[in-house]
Amino acid sequence: MSTQAARRRPGAANPGSRPAARRRPPRRPTRAELHRRQVVRRRLGAILVMLVVTVVVCTVWFTPVLGVREVQVRGTVNLTADEVRAAAAVESGTPLVRVDVDAVAARVRELPRVAGVVVERAVPGTVRLTVDEREPVGVIMAPDGAHLVDVTGKDYATVAQPPAGLPELRVAGDAVVAAVEVLTGIPEGLRADVLSVTADSPSDVRLALSAGREARWGSSADTPRKAAVLQVLMTRKGTVFDVSSPELPTVS
CATH class of the missing domain: 3.40.50.11690 (Cell division protein FtsQ/DivIB)
Structure with a gap:
């Protein structure tokens, strides 16, 4: 027997090794499974949107984050801005969307010198009053x-x-x-x-x-x-x- 190791033939198996097991190809999801996944994703998205909307609504309606910080008065000639603000009675910190512009306008129109007024909300926290004063004839x-x-x-x-x-x-x-x-x-x-x-x-x-x-x-x-x-x-x-x-x- 020769002391030189015999050359192995290409592709010859190692006597001490086991034959490699065949891997199965990955299973494709069925249509039913794909549909269920899509439904789950949609429901999760809808829940997320509802949570975001709820947070936004609560923030806008019930917190002073977007509350009234300033009441601007324009158009006054004989009246002072403070007189108009006092008549408007808009409380600082009131959520902007909860300011009743019709009620504010009605209160300002009670001033004898006021012929008309336009009340506007301006984000983030301004109520703007544009006053039309009466003119004598x-x-x-x-x-x-x-x-x-x-x-x-x-x-x-x-x-x-x-x-x-x-x-x-x-x-x-x-x-x-x-x-x-x-x-x-x-x-x-x-x-x-x-x-x-x-x-x-x-x-x-x-x-x-x-x-x-x-x-x-x-x-x-x-x-x-x-x-x-x-x-x-x-x-x-x-x-x-x-x-x-x-x-x-x-x-x-």
């Missing part, structure tokens, strides 16, 4: 001061001295609206010529004009037509212009 003089009257006929404020350029309203209580309707219904150029408005009743409105002239208006009905007729009449000589019946105007 006439003044009623009284022992307690000058009462300012706006375009609706509302007596909304009393001041010590009347603003310059406003006509005085010398009218009965039930004739204020009619007088204001006439005053605001005439052209701007003619309105600037009005010194005062007198009315003992809603059907007896009279305008005192510059240079001692007077326009007898009657009721506030047909004001644009009466104004057009008056402008023609004022080209004639006279001091009293009656347009209460615009079909039959007179000058005297």
Whole structure:
């Protein structure tokens, strides 16, 4: 027997080793199993979304994270921002989405000088109030001061001295609206010529004009037509212009 080890043939098995076991290919999941996995994933996703939504809703509605931190006031002229904030009564820290904008607007409109207001929410924590103040078109003089009257006929404020350029309203209580309707219904150029408005009743409105002239208006009905007729009449000589019946105007 040769002392040199015999060469093994390529591919010859080792006498002391066992034949290798065959590996089985991985089993493919069935359609039913794939469907179940998909259903599970969808349910888990839905639960996660619900949890996130719940957390967000609770944070927004019940915590001060998105609470009111500032109340901005815009558009004021005679009112102060603090007066508007006090009327609005928006509590600091109130969740922004729980601020009742209609209720806030109603409270601000209770201020006599306020004609209207727009209430807005601005993330993360601002309530914005844009105020529209009333503007006077006439003044009623009284022992307690000058009462300012706006375009609706509302007596909304009393001041010590009347603003310059406003006509005085010398009218009965039930004739204020009619007088204001006439005053605001005439052209701007003619309105600037009005010194005062007198009315003992809603059907007896009279305008005192510059240079001692007077326009007898009657009721506030047909004001644009009466104004057009008056402008023609004022080209004639006279001091009293009656347009209460615009079909039959007179000058005297």
